[in-house]
Amino acid sequence: MTKKCIICNNEASFQIKGTADYYCKECAEENFADLDLLVKVEEEALQLKEFVEQKEKENEDEALTIIEEDDEPQRN
Incomplete structure (x- = not known):
């Protein structure tokens, strides 16, 4: 997605932080x-x-933790 200059609508190279x-x-x-x-x-x-x-890596790590917890045998 290309950003456009607010003055001339050409492709932007700079932004005000x-x-x-x-x-x-x-x-x-x-x-x-x-x-x-x-x-x-x-x-x-x-x-x-x-x-x-x-953020994607954090979500993957969290999903792996949940899967590992689900794989643990149930104890009665």
């Missing part, structure tokens, strides 16, 4: 004196991907 405001390189350079204050969209996507992968 913590907002849904995205900018292409040209619009970011025109509107901000220091691009280091913006987050690169690619970096944000990588962080989100790592978060999702971590």
Whole structure:
């Protein structure tokens, strides 16, 4: 899913951290004196991907624990 620049609707390369405001390189350079204050969209996507992968692993580990508990013999 490609993010679009809020000014010109081209593909975005930068984001204001913590907002849904995205900018292409040209619009970011025109509107901000220091691009280091913006987050690169690619970096944000990588962080989100790592978060999702971590949650998936936690869910898999939890599911395995539940299955192992169900496999234990019942004692009367």
